Amino acid sequence: MLPVYKRIFLPLAFAAGLLGGCGPNATLMSEADEARIGAEEHTKIVKAYGGAYGDERVNDYVEQIMEKIARASDRPDLRYQITVLNSPVVNAFALPGGYTYVTRGLLALANSEAELAGVIGHEIAHVTARHGARRHTTAVGASILANVLGAVLTSSAGLDPNVAGELINFGGSAVLAGYSRSQEYEADDIGVRVLGRAGYPPLAQAEFLAALDGYSRYMSAGRAGTPAWLSTHPSTDERVARARKQAAAFVPDTPTSGGAADGRARHLQIIDGLPFGDDIKQGLIRGQRFVHPDLRFAFSVPKKFTLKNAPDRVTASHKNGMEMLFDLAGRKEAQRPVDYIRDDWAPRGSRVEVTPLTVDGRPAALGKLRQGGKYIELLVVEYSLTQVMRFALISPGNLSGNAQSAMQTIRRGVQLLSAAEAARIKPDTIRVITVQPDDTLESLSRRMATDERRQDLLLALNNLQKPVTLTPGTRLKLVVN
Known part of the structure; x- marks a missing residue:
């Protein structure tokens, strides 16, 4: 009888050899499949990012840049489509089939037309190099290996099949979470060449990467996290150096006199007046205060809490481990806030102490409980006959005093806005x-x-x-x- 490690290794070696024969650039997905997948996912992407940005002048400008980059790309025959997403995050990406996206936040950070063109060139390089299809093939390969490994571990090593599956999926997802480092560098290199062929200064890609690095440091200092585009790409310093080297080595097919124009003046003209930060329809963060003019309410969080806004909730966090979550929730018509906490919100079986309150003239209630080593305070404020405002403050068990003080600040800062007060709130x-x-x-x-x-x-x-x-x-x- 073979030792367990040999019984595991031999089938795996066969499966790996079978897949390895396909080569690193082989794909199991046709270009028609890529186009179909891109079309299927497009609507979901737009919805997840808060919709498409509706300014026709901005959209026309971005589409014109895409057309220039597409003509200069390695696959000018492909059909490309670009969408400006109404999101404040700095991000850009492309789906298989040529569906490309840039956010409103990225437009605000770019300092020239050439920098924006460099980002678009990088993203469609993933399309022309078929990185998405190659990722799909790798994922299929990981699935085949997972099936073999799962069967071997279950029958030969005596592991529970569910446990084996979880281990395999964890390992596979870690490898397949994004484009590989080599694919990102390949897209950078292709992007620089395409940028130059389109008539832009090829150095613009390095300049945008440097701007992205500076913005990342600004965001990190404020504990708001790095831009989304950086979180899925290799380290910036190395990429800037590579992009500068590629730009210096670029030789245009047709030499031009006077150098390429970066389009800085045009870009700044287009983005003058562009909303910065959250869409006002989703509410706005103003320092330690969140205001929502459409829903006509506002609240504040204590100093050193960092607010984050999402379509369905607002969160705030402190480096000491305290976290706050706010949302609007439905309730039974005219249900008292005290009853809402006891009957609908507090965990079943928990011992919760509930006190009736008044917040900004509205009926409210405050619940206090301990669970799972955490100290929790739940604040409910009547918003309408069928809705309540909910604030959950969760802290480490030994920081109950800090949590109580923080919730007092939140309670004092809750405000239901008049129509006139809401009308005075304007976006940045x-x-x-x-x-x-x-x-x-x-x-x-x-x-x-x-x-x-x-x-x-x-x-x-x-x-x-x-x-x-x-x-x-x-x-x-x-x-x-």
Whole structure:
């Protein structure tokens, strides 16, 4: 009888050899399959990102850039489609079949048409190099290996088949979560060449990567996380260096005099007035305060909490482990907040202490309980006959005093807005200004709408680093309200 490790190894070696014979660039997916998958997923992607951005002038501008990049690509025969997503996150990606996406947040960060073109060139390079199809083939291969490994582990090693499946899926997902490092570098290299062939300065891709790195450092300092585009790509420093090297080596097919134009003036003109941050219809974060003019309410969180907005909830977190979650929820008509906590919200079987309150003149209730080593406070405020505002504050068990203080701040900050108050709330927007002779970094920072770290955001948005020398006549982006 063979030892267990040999009984496991031999079938795996056969399966791996069978798949390995296909080669690293082989695919099991046809181009027709890619187009079908892209079409099927398009609507889901748009919905997940808050819909398409509706400004026709911006959309026309982005589509024109896509057309130039597509003509210069390695596959100009493919049908490409680009959508501007109404999302504040800085992100861009492409689906199989040529469906390409850039977010409103990425448009705001780019400082020229060429930088935006570089991002689009990188993303459609994934399409022309068929990285999605190659990922699919790798995933199919992992599935075949998983089936073989699952059978071997179950019959030969005596493992529970469900446990074996979980182990395999965990290992497979770690490898298949995104494009490989080599595929990202390949897309970078192709993108630089396509950028140059389209008539843009090929160095623009490196410039955008540098801007992305600066914005990432700004976001990380505020504990808001790195831009989504960076989270799925290799480290920025190495990519910037590679992109600069590729740009320096680029030789155009048809030499032109005077150099390529980066389209900075046109880009800044297009994004002047672009909403910055959350869509006002989803509510706005203003420092420690969340305001929703459409639903006509607002609330505040304590200092050192970081607010995050999502389509269906608002969260806030503190580095000490405390977390707050807010949402609107349905209730039985005219159900008292006290009864809502006891009957509908508190975990079944838990010992919850509920106290009736009044918050901003509305009936409310506060519940307190301990569960799973956590201290929890639940605040419910009447919003309408059939809805309540819910605030859940969860903290480590030893920080109950901190949690109670934090919830008091939240309670005091809840406000139901009048129609006039809601009408006065306006979204933050990008405003492009011309530097005047007496302007300084400090004076321009004071014009920014953000409550804190204004200077850092000004530097990040304009890809500037200290020490900064402002030249009169230079065009810069500010965030204003």
